[in-house]
Amino acid sequence: xxxxxxxxxxxxxxxxxxxxxxxxxxxxxxxxxxxxxxxxxxxxxxxxxxxxxxxxxxxxxxxxxxxxxxxxxxxxxxxxxxxxxxxxxxxxxxxxxxxxxxxxxxxxxxxxxx
Numbered sequence: 557x558x559x560x561x562x563x564x565x566x567x568x569x570x571x572x573x574x575x576x577x578x579x580x581x582x583x584x585x586x587x588x589x590x591x592x593x594x595x596x597x598x599x600x601x602x603x604x605x606x607x608x609x610x611x612x613x614x615x616x617x618x619x620x621x622x623x624x625x626x627x628x629x630x631x632x633x634x635x636x637x638x639x640x641x642x643x644x645x646x647x648x649x650x651x652x653x654x655x656x657x658x659x660x661x662x663x664x665x666x667x668x669x670x
Contacts (some may be wrong), residue, residue, distance in 0.1 A: 625667035
């Protein structure tokens with residue numbers, strides 16, 4: 557009986573060793589997301605530039621504002637200064653196409669240009 561269990565275990569291991577292993581997925585180059593053009597702006601300044609955001613939500617201590625243009629969706633994240641005094645300012649921005657595909661913030665900003 558003991559030999560039977562050992563043989564069954566060896567057979568199971570041998571079957572696993574022969575199973576095809578999936579290869580690595582497709583390699584994609586990440587889109588660089590510099591958001592320096594917006595960093596430091598206040599919600600008021602963003603409103604002057606893009607109009608009223610289509611979506612706004614509080615996320616912890618910060619605020620997420622979102623605008624949708626002809627060719628992209630722009631997400632901007634504002635946080636208060638470290639000392640807690642003063643207006644929230646942009647610390648990060650992200651962009652994507654309406655389909656969800658990557659697009660740089662700068663390319664997305666071009667869709668909002670007058």
